[in-house]
Amino acid sequence: MSIEDYSTLEDLAFSRSFRNWVLNPEGPEADFWTNWVAHNPEKGELVNQAKAAIAALELNLKPLPGRTIDTEVRKVVQKIKDGRVNAVREIPLRNSLLGRRPARTWTVAAIIAAVAILLILFRIFRQ
Structure with missing residues (x-):
């Protein structure tokens, strides 16, 4: 895609190169996009919107440490023992x-x- 083709949010969001740059700013696309943004300051808001859209869709599925899981399970178990959590809540029809x-x-x-x-x-x- 040439520089002129990046005129809408969709153009940027659907660009694999742009997505790679947003998700990995130090990657191979960094030079191109840094220069492109510098040469197209009027599209700064558009770039920010596209970055936000891509970041919002990116799932960060990092596993929790075992210690954190144990702590949270203990909290829930203690709430159940104390009667602060109802197993089944009835919703009136x-x-x-x-x-x-x-x-x-x-x-x-x-x-x-x-x-x-x-x-x-x-x-x-x-x-």
């Missing part, structure tokens, strides 16, 4: 919510939209 079809329709639409967005993002970042 409200009949008025069952008959509201528009709310159910919007809920289903929102779930479908969320799943579609997640699938699209998964497909994009998998490439």
Whole structure:
């Protein structure tokens, strides 16, 4: 892609080189993007938005140390022993919510939209 092609948030977010630079600022793409940002100061806000979008989608799945897990498990076990945590919480059923079809329709639409967005993002970042 030439320099002129990076004019939208999508152009930057879908650029493998840009994503690599955001996730690894010391990587091989660093020189190009540092120079590009310096020569295109008017696109600073666009770069920041694209960086934020990429960073928000990046999962940081570092394993927790065993000591931290043990501490958290002890806390939960102690809360259960002290009676501060109920194993099952009963939620009262409200009949008025069952008959509201528009709310159910919007809920289903929102779930479908969320799943579609997640699938699209998964497909994009998998490439």
